[in-house]
Amino acid sequence: xxxxxxxxxxxxxxxxxxxxxxxxxxxxxxxxxxxxxxxxxxxxxxxxxxxxxxxxxxxxxxxxxxxxxxxxxxxxxxxxxxxxxxxxxxxxxxxxxxxxxxxxxxxxxxxxxxxxxxxxxxxxxxxxxxxxxxxxxxxxxxxxxxxxxxxxxxxxxxxxxxxxxxxxxxxxxxxxxxxxxxxxxxxxxxxxxxxxxxxxxxxxxxxxxxxxxxxxxxxxxxxxxxxxxxxxxxxxxxxxxxxxxxxxxxxxxxxxxxxxxxxxxxxxxxxxxxxxxxxxxxxxxxxxxxxxxxxxxxxxxxxxxxxxxxxxxxxxxxxxxxxxxxxxxxxxxxxxxxxxxxxxxxxxxxxxxxxxxxxxxxxxxxxxxxxxxxxxxxxxxxxxxxxxxxxxx
Amino acid sequence: xxxxxxxxxxxxxxxxxxxxxxxxxxxxxxxxxxxxxxxxxxxxxxxxxxxxxxxxxxxxxxxxxxxxxxxxxxxxxxxxxxxxxxxxxxxxxxxxxxxxxxxxxxxxxxxxxxxxxxxxxxxxxxxxxxxxxxxxxxxxxxxxxxxxxxxxxxxxxxxxxxxxxxxxxxxxxxxxxxxxxxxxxxxxxxxxxxxxxxxxxxxxxxxxxxxxxxxxxxxxxxxxxxxxxxxxxxxxxxxxxxxxxxxxxxxxxxxxxxxxxxxxxxxxxxxxxxxxxxxxxxxxxxxxxxxxxxxxxxxxxxxxxxxxxxxxxxxxxxxxxxxxxxxxxxxxxxxxxxxxxxxxxxxxxxxxxxxxxxxxxxxxxxxxxxxxxxxxxxxxxxxxxxxxxxxxxxxxxxxxxxxxxxxxxxxxxxxxxxxxxxxxxxxxxxxxxxxxxxxxxxxxxxxxxxxxxxxxxxxxxxxxxxxxxxxxxxxxxxxxxxxxxxxxxxxxxxxxxxxxxxxxxxxxxxxxx
Numbered sequence: 005x006x007x008x009x010x011x012x013x014x015x016x017x018x019x020x021x022x023x024x025x026x027x028x029x030x031x032x033x034x035x036x037x038x039x040x041x042x043x044x045x046x047x048x049x050x051x052x053x054x055x056x057x058x059x060x061x062x063x064x065x066x067x068x069x070x071x072x073x074x075x076x077x078x079x080x081x082x083x084x085x086x087x088x089x090x091x092x093x094x095x096x097x098x099x100x101x102x103x104x105x106x107x108x109x110x111x112x113x114x115x116x117x118x119x120x121x122x123x124x125x126x127x128x129x130x131x132x133x134x135x136x137x138x139x140x141x142x143x144x145x146x147x148x149x150x151x152x153x154x155x156x157x158x159x160x161x162x163x164x165x166x167x168x169x170x171x172x173x174x175x176x177x178x179x180x181x182x183x184x185x186x187x188x189x190x191x192x193x194x195x196x197x198x199x200x201x202x203x204x205x206x207x208x209x210x211x212x213x214x215x216x217x218x219x220x221x222x223x224x225x226x227x228x229x230x231x232x233x234x235x236x237x238x239x240x241x242x243x244x245x246x247x248x249x250x251x252x253x254x255x256x257x258x259x260x261x262x263x264x265x266x267x268x269x270x271x272x273x274x275x276x277x278x279x280x281x282x283x284x285x286x287x288x289x290x291x292x293x294x295x296x297x298x299x300x301x302x303x304x305x306x307x308x309x310x311x312x313x314x315x316x317x318x319x320x321x322x323x324x325x326x327x328x329x330x331x332x333x334x335x336x337x338x339x340x341x342x343x344x345x346x347x348x349x350x351x352x353x354x355x356x357x358x359x360x361x362x363x364x365x366x367x368x369x370x371x372x373x374x375x376x377x378x379x380x381x382x383x384x385x386x387x388x389x390x391x392x393x394x395x396x397x
Numbered sequence: 398x399x400x401x402x403x404x405x406x407x408x409x410x411x412x413x414x415x416x417x418x419x420x421x422x423x424x425x426x427x428x429x430x431x432x433x434x435x436x437x438x439x440x441x442x443x444x445x446x447x448x449x450x451x452x453x454x455x456x457x458x459x460x461x462x463x464x465x466x467x468x469x470x471x472x473x474x475x476x477x478x479x480x481x482x483x484x485x486x487x488x489x490x491x492x493x494x495x496x497x498x499x500x501x502x503x504x505x506x507x508x509x510x511x512x513x514x515x516x517x518x519x520x521x522x523x524x525x526x527x528x529x530x531x532x533x534x535x536x537x538x539x540x541x542x543x544x545x546x547x548x549x550x551x552x553x554x555x556x557x558x559x560x561x562x563x564x565x566x567x568x569x570x571x572x573x574x575x576x577x578x579x580x581x582x583x584x585x586x587x588x589x590x591x592x593x594x595x596x597x598x599x600x601x602x603x604x605x606x607x608x609x610x611x612x613x614x615x616x617x618x619x620x621x622x623x624x625x626x627x628x629x630x631x632x633x634x635x636x637x638x639x640x641x642x643x644x645x646x647x648x649x650x651x652x653x654x655x656x657x658x659x660x661x662x663x664x665x666x667x668x669x670x671x672x673x674x675x676x677x678x679x680x681x682x683x684x685x686x687x688x689x690x691x692x693x694x695x696x697x698x699x700x701x702x703x704x705x706x707x708x709x710x711x712x713x714x715x716x717x718x719x720x721x722x723x724x725x726x727x728x729x730x731x732x733x734x735x736x737x738x739x740x741x742x743x744x745x746x747x748x749x750x751x752x753x754x755x756x757x758x759x760x761x762x763x764x765x766x767x768x769x770x771x772x773x774x775x776x777x778x779x780x781x782x783x784x785x786x787x788x789x790x791x792x793x794x795x796x797x798x799x800x801x802x803x804x805x806x807x808x809x810x811x812x813x814x815x816x817x818x819x820x821x822x823x824x825x826x827x828x829x830x831x832x833x834x835x836x837x838x839x840x841x842x843x844x845x846x847x848x849x850x851x852x853x854x855x856x857x858x859x860x861x862x863x864x865x866x867x868x869x870x871x872x873x874x875x876x877x878x879x880x881x882x883x884x885x886x887x888x889x890x891x892x893x894x895x896x897x898x899x900x901x902x903x904x905x906x907x908x909x910x
Contacts (some may be wrong), residue, residue: 212798264767264774274753281711281750282765282818283736298767300817341755 019108019390020335024350027383031354035347035361042364043357049232054166054311057245057291058083058304060349062327063254063334067348070331071260072293073273073340074130078119078137079327083320085141086112086305087219091154091315094161101161109302115141116298117291123288138324146317154315165310169242179234180241187233190250191226198222199217204229245307252300257345269293329376330355333383401462402427402561402592403448408459410447417443418457421618423611425561430583430593430601432607434600435638436863441596446564449483450476464560480560484550486569489543492539497521499538500553524552528582543671544575551582562586563594568602569697572674580606600631600902612637616681631902632895639865639894647870648842650849654873655686658857659740659826662858664718666699666881667707672714676702678881680718684826684857689848691872692861693897699881700861701745704828708742709735722825736765739825745834745861747808751815754804758796759785761803761814765822788817791844809840818848826857833867845871865894877901 030220035043042048062079069076088109093107115137122133172182202218205211236242260266268289271279280286302322309315334351336343355376362372403425410418418440421771425431440521448461450470461468470476473483475843482644497518506516521534532541538549547567554562564583568576576599581605583593597603604624605611612619612634613731619637622629631818662799676699684690694700701778705712707720709732716736719820720729722738729735735742744750752761762785763770770780785799792813803814812832819827827850833841848871862868864909869892885900 066769115637180492204779208779208783210779210786258775262776262778264771264776267760267767267776270760271757274471274756275749277750278753279764281708281732281744282743283709284764285733337755341753 006313021347023386024333024335024347026355028350028354031361032355033358035364037170039361039364042359044235046235048360049235050239050243052356052360053246053249054243055360056352057243058308058311059323059330059356060249060352061252061300061304061307062323063330063348063352064252064345065297066324066327067331067336067343067345068256068260068269069130069297070328070336070338071273071340071343072187072269072290074290074355075275075295075328076116076119076134076297077132077324078134078300079297079304080117080320080323080325081138081141081145082112082298082301083305083308083323084145084300084317085115085148085307085320088145088148088154088315088317090161090306090309091157092148095154101158105164105306108199109299112298112300112305113295114298115301116295119298120291120294121138121235121239123294124287130294136262145319149315149317154284156313157310160330162310162313164248165242165245165307165312167244168240169244169247171241171262179237181237183233183237187237188229190233191229195222195226210292214273241274245311248303248307253345253349260345265292270341273342275341290332304357311335326355327352328379333380335383335387351383376389398503400426402464404462405444405448406460408444408447408457408461410452410457417616418447419616421459421613421616423618424621425592425594426608427592428587429608430587430595430606432603432610433594433596433613434598434603434610434634435600435866436614439613439638440706441613443616444613445483445565445594445596448476449473449563451483456547477557478549480558481563482554482555482557482559482561483563484547484565484567486565488543488550490538490546490549493537495535495537495876496525496532496541496549497534499549500524500534500556502553506555520556520671521552524555527555528552529578529585535608537599542575544571544578547571547575547579548582551586559591561592561594563596565596566598566696567595568597568599568622576602591722598902600634603634604629604631610634614638632899635895635898635902639898646866647843648846648849649872650852652687652689652852652873654688655855656685657683658688658722659684660721660724661707662702662719662721664703664707666702666713667715669712669714676713676881680878680881680883682859682876686855686857686858687852688874689852689858689860689872690876691868692859692878693862693865693868693875693901694878694899696863698878698901700878701706701830702881703878704742704830704859704861707735708732708740708828709887711742733791736822736824740828741765741822741824741826742828743812743819743830743832744762745831747811752803752811755802757800758789758794758806758814759801762788762799762817762821765818769821784821785817790819792817792847807840808834809836809843812836813847816844820851824856826859827851828859828861830855830861831863832860833862833864841867865897867892868897869894 032043066076066079089111090104090108093104099107113202119133119137122128123130157158169182171180173180197220202211234238237391260269270277271282271284272286272289276286308319330352331343331348332338332351333354334343334347334349358376358379359372362375401424403423405421405423408418409416411789420441421444423444433444435441447457450472454469455641461479468479470479474545476650483542491502494502500521501517506513506520518534525532526829528551530544530545530548530552551562558724567579571579581603583595590596595607607624609621609623610629611621614637622633638669660683662681664677664680665675668674668676670828680703682690687867692700692703706716707729708717710730711732720727722791727738729738729740748754753764759781763781770777770784788794789796789799794810796810803811806814812896832848833844836844848858860868871891873889873893874899875887876883877887877897879901887897
């Protein structure tokens with residue numbers, strides 16, 4: 005009985021996370037039913053991942069910025085700028101595609117340094133600096149492209165956005181073997197890591213997660229990964245952007261949860277003064293966060309450009325808002341100090357699912373906007389309500 | 398007919414767990430300057446907040462009679478409408494508005510909702526003349542000094558037809574000249590029939606202008622002295638302020654003092670915004686291994702400023718001076734350098750500067766010393782939890798586990814988290830700024846025990862405190878600081894509250910006058 009109670013208490017503490025995942029599943033089921041099964045068709049799942057990848061990638065950078073108590077309004081323009089420069093480099097300067105990718109990432113970092121300098125060392129609020137950046141980099145995009153579109157791009161470059169890992173089955177197998185292998189390997193690593201860290205926690209005697217819950221979580225996550233693997237393997241295999249996104253998510257989730265740098269980011273967002281008086285180099289951390297965001301925006305820009313096979317002066321318009329919405333739906337606090345990378349990814353998936361499902365259903369863009377707005381409000385209202393409830397204890 | 402403009406009868410005000418005021422009765426005579434003094438936290442400000450309606454009628458017990466009528470102010474607006482105006486220690490002016498706009502803020506000179514600018518500036522100029530300020534009323538408030546801002550506050554009070562003016566430490570932020578000006582103005586206003594209540598720590602000022610002085614201690618009214626008839630000396634007032642028995646509120650401790658650990662030499666600090674104002678003046682302090690050194694000073698004397706400027710130049714402008722550790726000069730110009738050189742500073746303001754309140758206990762404790770539990774930049778969160786759990790037990794932090802958010806802990810337990818954080822960083826010298834502020838008596842005793850333990854481990858501990866009995870109870874040696882200058886270095890045997898208070902309130906070296 006008391007074990008049940010502690011388990012219930014534990015789940016109460018995890019309410020935010022569980023709620024988010026339940027919301028994601030509920031939305032999926034809703035669209036699966038409403039679209040008579042189109043939502044979870046292999047081709048749609050594959051498209052869903054590919055078409056939302058750049059928002060999810062931006063959300064990973066954005067959540068770190070928001071945890072530190074800042075905001076970045078410029079990412080949409082930086083996406084356009086780096087995409088445009090990739091186009092100029094490849095088609096006009098005849099830079100090899102791989103060098104263009106590297107140069108654009110460096111360019112993104114330089115953009116981040118520029119904005120990070122004004123924010124961290126000059127002390128201008130990020131809202132202002134990145135609002136200026138939003139205009140500046142949009143302007144630079146139009147100058148670089150001379151207000152023309154650039155197209156087409158070489159196939160190797162396009163693969164970054166819309167390519168798939170090679171089909172080892174030669175296109176004839178029912179399930180693509182490489183994807184199956186990656187999926188099984190990922191699942192195995194997940195289980196192994198879960199068990200290992202549980203053993204380590206037991207050894208230190210700091211385990212408080214009920215075993216049943218641990219098992220449920222592990223089985224559930226493994227099942228989801230294997231199911232998506234199955235869906236992807238029965239279509240064209242693993243999209244390259246999924247590999248990029250997967251690596252980014254795992255690395256940054258680990259950085260934010262367990263690295264000294266990640267702890268410093270949370271400390272700055274939670275209480276800037278206390279962090280500074282505890283020896284955290286607050287300016288340097290802020291600066292590096294914006295450099296990182298610039299690089300991530302550049303990566304998103306490359307992927308977006310590759311996917312459309314087009315460098316467009318209007319590219320990336322409004323991406324910053326989607327990324328910011330994903331972060332807040334994912335449970336981050338406007339005031340900083342709270343948020344997770346996985347939360348932001350789930351938030352981004354919820355937005356992606358809404359876009360995708362409503363498009364299939366033929367809902368007009370006006371209603372799509374309306375519904376997305378209400379979902380964002382509802383998610384944050386749920387947070388505020390939760391906080392108030394627990395604060396009252 | 399009584400000559401009293403104000404009578405406060407049996408005022409009792411309780412906060413959850415604390416009796417801030419207990420049966421306090423105060424009588425203020427019309428046209429007099431009435432000083433109120435007492436240690437920090439004695440209840441002076443609370444009493445004035447009761448009077449001015451900051452704490453509305455009904456939240457306290459007792460009766461207030463103003464001009465022979467019982468009043469029950471529900472808000473500041475009501476008290477101001479009756480003629481009682483309070484000027485707080487932190488000035489409440491809007492820096493980007495003009496002097497005139499500030500004077501009439503909330504009381505605009507208007508016709509049908511449109512501001513009459515000519516009248517505003519004209520009336521403001523008249524009021525400025527009454528307080529002896531010659532500045533143009535359209536000057537922005539941020540462009541005038543603190544001393545003049547204080548005068549603008551008084552002009553604002555005059556615009557409300559003030560009958561009783563309450564000044565909460567009016568000269569705390571002022572230099573000598575501005576202070577003298579202000580005191581003259583108070584006497585001048587007295588001549589115009591305005592009654593003043595003045596809260597002050599500065600006994601020379603009280604002697605200079607006050608007609609009566611009321612002493613409050615531990616939320617109780619001790620006595621009211623007539624400054625004219627009784628020939629009251631400063632010593633007499635001090636005795637009233639501090640006279641209480643120390644009892645056994647402090648754990649026994651036999652110090653084992655070793656070699657000199659830390660020396661701060663010729664330390665000068667200027668105010669970060671007002672670059673002309675020097676807040677620490679050629680201070681010299683030393684701490685030896687195993688020694689608990691106190692710094693006694695009144696609020697605004699430069700205690701925290703001294704500590705924070707030494708700790709990574711976290712406060713101040715144009716800092717000069719040298720810091721020696723074990724006789725070798727060390728760099729403490731950034732917080733990281735200070736920590737690396739074995740310093741720790743636990744702030745007086747836990748919530749603003751000490752803790753990340755939305756984070757749990759273990760991550761607050763580990764923040765300074767993440768390197769110790771990290772390999773290649775990756776934190777071992779299991780080790781972190783184990784270490785934090787160790788502190789939770791040894792420091793007796795009352796929380797279900799180390800995952801509890803620090804924002805939900807009581808003041809005493811928050812302070813223990815702050816101390817744990819700095820103990821985990823294993824410093825040689827700890828500077829503890831008001832370590833027991835806002836903490837109940839039981840937790841205080843525990844904190845004293847921890848301080849003794851740190852000293853016994855051979856660390857040097859500097860304790861900054863407003864509570865003299867506390868310093869006398871736990872320190873091996875006490876420095877007094879007054880207006881940024883170290884005025885005395887008092888060994889344990891000589892430290893009496895009267896002796897310390899004397900050096901905290903009057904400067905020995907008059908050479909800068």
